[in-house]
Amino acid sequence: MGLSWIRRSLRNKLVISFLLIYTVPILIILALVFSYTAAVARRIAIDELQSMNDDKAQQIEQYIADRMERAEIISHATEVKEFIQGIEMIRLEPASSEREDQHQDLISEYGLAVKRLVFQKGFTRLAVLEREQGRLLFDHNLNYRDIGRLLQNEASEDRQLLDIINRVRTSGLMTVSAASQTGSLDQSVVYYGIPFYNQEGIFTHILMVGHAMEQVNMMASLDYGRFLTRDTFLVNSNSIIISEPKHSSDSFTIGRHTDHVLVQEALRNYPHRDTLSFQMGDVRMLGSYSPINTIRRDTIQGNLNWVLISQLEQLDIQQTFRNQLIMILGAVLLVGVGVFFLALMLAKGIARPIGDVTVLMKRLAAGELTFFPESRRKDELGEMVRSAGEMVQQLSLIIGSLRDAVATASSVGSTISSSVEQQSAISVEQAGSVTEISSTMDEFSTSFGQVSDSVNSVSRLSEEVFQRITESAGLIDSVSQKMRDVNEDNNRDIDYIMELKNKSKDISKIMDIINSISDQTKIISFNAALEASSAGESGKRFGVVAAEIRKLTEDVIKSTIHIDSLISEIQTLSDKMVLASEKTTKTIHQGLTSSDDSVENIEKIVESIKKSNESTKQIALAVQQQQTAASQIQLGLRELSEGAQQNSEAIQAINESGSEFQEVTRSLEVIIQQFRTEESL
Amino acid sequence: MTIIVFKYRKGKMGIRADAVDRCIPDGTCKELRVFDINTIVGEVPVGHVKSLLICLKDRKIALRIDELLDIAEVEEHQFFMLPPLVRQHMNRVLESRVIYKEKEQVMLLVDPNRIPAR
Numbered sequence: 001m002g003l004s005w006i007r008r009s010l011r012n013k014l015v016i017s018f019l020l021i022y023t024v025p026i027l028i029i030l031a032l033v034f035s036y037t038a039a040v041a042r043r044i045a046i047d048e049l050q051s052m053n054d055d056k057a058q059q060i061e062q063y064i065a066d067r068m069e070r071a072e073i074i075s076h077a078t079e080v081k082e083f084i085q086g087i088e089m090i091r092l093e094p095a096s097s098e099r100e101d102q103h104q105d106l107i108s109e110y111g112l113a114v115k116r117l118v119f120q121k122g123f124t125r126l127a128v129l130e131r132e133q134g135r136l137l138f139d140h141n142l143n144y145r146d147i148g149r150l151l152q153n154e155a156s157e158d159r160q161l162l163d164i165i166n167r168v169r170t171s172g173l174m175t176v177s178a179a180s181q182t183g184s185l186d187q188s189v190v191y192y193g194i195p196f197y198n199q200e201g202i203f204t205h206i207l208m209v210g211h212a213m214e215q216v217n218m219m220a221s222l223d224y225g226r227f228l229t230r231d232t233f234l235v236n237s238n239s240i241i242i243s244e245p246k247h248s249s250d251s252f253t254i255g256r257h258t259d260h261v262l263v264q265e266a267l268r269n270y271p272h273r274d275t276l277s278f279q280m281g282d283v284r285m286l287g288s289y290s291p292i293n294t295i296r297r298d299t300i301q302g303n304l305n306w307v308l309i310s311q312l313e314q315l316d317i318q319q320t321f322r323n324q325l326i327m328i329l330g331a332v333l334l335v336g337v338g339v340f341f342l343a344l345m346l347a348k349g350i351a352r353p354i355g356d357v358t359v360l361m362k363r364l365a366a367g368e369l370t371f372f373p374e375s376r377r378k379d380e381l382g383e384m385v386r387s388a389g390e391m392v393q394q395l396s397l398i399i400g401s402l403r404d405a406v407a408t409a410s411s412v413g414s415t416i417s418s419s420v421e422q423q424s425a426i427s428v429e430q431a432g433s434v435t436e437i438s439s440t441m442d443e444f445s446t447s448f449g450q451v452s453d454s455v456n457s458v459s460r461l462s463e464e465v466f467q468r469i470t471e472s473a474g475l476i477d478s479v480s481q482k483m484r485d486v487n488e489d490n491n492r493d494i495d496y497i498m499e500l501k502n503k504s505k506d507i508s509k510i511m512d513i514i515n516s517i518s519d520q521t522k523i524i525s526f527n528a529a530l531e532a533s534s535a536g537e538s539g540k541r542f543g544v545v546a547a548e549i550r551k552l553t554e555d556v557i558k559s560t561i562h563i564d565s566l567i568s569e570i571q572t573l574s575d576k577m578v579l580a581s582e583k584t585t586k587t588i589h590q591g592l593t594s595s596d597d598s599v600e601n602i603e604k605i606v607e608s609i610k611k612s613n614e615s616t617k618q619i620a621l622a623v624q625q626q627q628t629a630a631s632q633i634q635l636g637l638r639e640l641s642e643g644a645q646q647n648s649e650a651i652q653a654i655n656e657s658g659s660e661f662q663e664v665t666r667s668l669e670v671i672i673q674q675f676r677t678e679e680s681l
Numbered sequence: 682m683t684i685i686v687f688k689y690r691k692g693k694m695g696i697r698a699d700a701v702d703r704c705i706p707d708g709t710c711k712e713l714r715v716f717d718i719n720t721i722v723g724e725v726p727v728g729h730v731k732s733l734l735i736c737l738k739d740r741k742i743a744l745r746i747d748e749l750l751d752i753a754e755v756e757e758h759q760f761f762m763l764p765p766l767v768r769q770h771m772n773r774v775l776e777s778r779v780i781y782k783e784k785e786q787v788m789l790l791v792d793p794n795r796i797p798a799r
Contacts, residue, residue: 519731520706522749526685527703529752533683534699547752 011351018343057290070121071192083110125210168193188213229316237305287311367674369396480595501574525550700793713743
């Protein structure tokens with residue numbers, strides 16, 4: 001029940017599978033890492049501590065050996081030899097101011113060359129001592145210091161220097177030692193005591209060169225490794241710390257580590273190397289020591305006996321490895337989360353197309369063809385989804401086509417069924433019609449006899465019509481002649497009317513002349529009236545006459561206007577008469593034409609009647625032939641009736657097949673309706 | 682006063698008879714300078730019907746008119762002056778007086794003296 005969510009989901013299964021694939025090797029690796037026990041870690045830490053300590057010791061050893069070689073070179077340098085010879089020669093002279101001047105000249109002449117040589121070789125200090133008396137002739141800066149025997153000096157650094165000088169004086173070999181003027185590490189100096197032999201090979205002087213501990217300190221401080229609590233320091237054979245890099249910057253006072261277990265063990269076991277655990281207070285420590293052997297040749301004597309010591313807290317080892325484990329675990333978890341999401345994405349990517357196809361298949365099983373999944377994937381799964389979608393589309397198209405085909409088949413079936421029914425009905429009707437035709441043909445046969453009698457009657461009547469029409473043709477001909485006479489009279493009347501019209505136009509012209517005369521008369525009467533008016537009283541009677549004439553003129557003008565209107569009416573009437581006569585003429589012409597056409601038609605009718613008579617005879621003959629044909633038709637109709645009966649039986653069989661076909665179509669429709677496509681929705 | 686009345690468009694116009702020498706048919710005299718009554722009154726010239734020429738006394742000028750209608754005696758009381766505003770807009774050839782008869786149209790009078798010589 002608890003794992004059903006895994007069983008039901010492909011995606012969850014895939015996620016779990018991916019996680020298992022990742023987790024199993026990781027768990028194995030983690031198991032191996034955790035089995036990486038504290039002992040192994042301690043061993044690794046010891047190896048690292050010892051190895052690093054040895055490397056540093058070797059570096060320091062190499063550095064000191066290199067400086068020794070350089071110091072030896074200095075003792076054989078020409079500048080140094082000449083400088084010391086000069087000193088000896090001056091010392092042979094009695095003390096005087098002149099000798100002091102010679103010293104100054106010597107320093108001026110050779111001192112700078114010797115200093116330059118010393119600095120070039122990597123040293124910062126140079127002193128010159130006289131061997132026999134141990135007198136310091138020149139100090140570190142080559143200043144002349146004939147200070148007597150240094151053996152009497154009890155100062156710390158000087159005591160160390162005296163130790164070196166005594167070693168050189170007694171052995172005649174180069175001696176190396178470290179000294180500190182102020183007791184602080186940053187002021188510590190490594191001194192090299194070098195015996196100087198003159199030209200006769202006698203050991204006469206001691207050269208002291210030195211350099212600061214800075215370089216050694218720096219080499220000891222290089223690369224502390226991965227442990228935070230690591231501490232490195234350098235001790236000499238007197239258990240004196242001569243280098244402690246961690247404290248180099250704050251003038252750590254040189255002290256002794258006489259009670260340090262590791263130091264005691266290292267010096268006791270010198271010149272061997274080892275790593276051991278020890279207790280320092282409450283802290284459990286792990287430490288390594290490496291000797292620095294500076295005596296490599298017989299010509300060099302050293303009292304360095306240096307030991308480089310590294311120590312660290314054992315808790316630091318566990319802490320360091322724990323931190324590393326936590327980092328590994330964090331990385332594993334981080335990668336695990338990434339793997340989970342990657343697995344989730346991959347599982348989704350795989351499960352989604354399969355889910356789409358599953359949905360598609362379910363819908364397909366339910367007959368639903370409306371789901372077309374799509375995928376943009378270009379792999380086989382995407383191809384599968386697309387193929388499934390295309391399959392459904394193809395199925396949908398096929399079902400659609402099938403649906404259309406079934407619908408068409410159904411429609412065709414219905415059509416066939418109805419057609420068959422119609423055909424059946426028609427067939428029945430045909431059978432009835434054949435029967436009717438058969439009886440009709442019987443009547444038809446009887447009728448043919450009557451037709452034959454009628455045709456003979458028609459023939460006789462045609463003869464009579466022929467006689468009557470011939471008489472009518474003569475009458476129409478005489479009417480036509482009368483109409484021609486009337487036409488001639490009408491044409492004559494038109495000519496008279498035209499002449500009357502011309503006369504009335506002449507009268508109009510005369511009336512124009514009269515009008516003109518009247519106008520002139522009117523003007524004259526006006527002028528006469530003017531004259532009468534200008535004549536005053538004497539012209540009054542003349543004025544009356546003029547007025548009378550003017551009135552008369554106006555009456556004439558009115559009369560002419562009236563006559564003009566009468567003439568116009570006459571002309572209008574004449575025109576109307578001419579038009580009426582012309583219309584009459586046209587009518588007469590049409591009558592004449594119709595008469596001629598009638599005569600022509602009657603002649604054609606006569607001809608037709610003749611032909612009709614002949615045709616009637618032929619009809620009588622044809623009727624007799626048709627009677628024979630009717631008998632043959634009756635025989636054919638009986639055969640037709642039998643054929644109709646057979647046709648009806650065939651149609652019945654088709655009808656039954658059509659019913660079966662419709663039944664099959666309906667079954668097919670029911671099946672197809674179970675599929676739902678986009679068109680059907 | 683005697684007035685010669687002649688037809689002018691749809692109305693009548695008159696001219697004093699003592700200013701008229703005689704009436705002659707149109708086109709019978711080429712010595713006179715003819716002024717068309719339509720032109721000098723300021724109207725657009727139109728064709729005449731039964732045109733006549735009225736020759737002015739003591740001047741070689743004739744007026745072309747449409748038709749003589751009457752010679753009428755007019756009393757002084759039948760004249761009346763036109764208002765100054767109307768006179769401002771009248772043609773100068775017409776007199777400032779008009780003749781008014783009851784039940785008839787107002788008759789304009791041509792002033793023969795104002796007919797220009799050229």
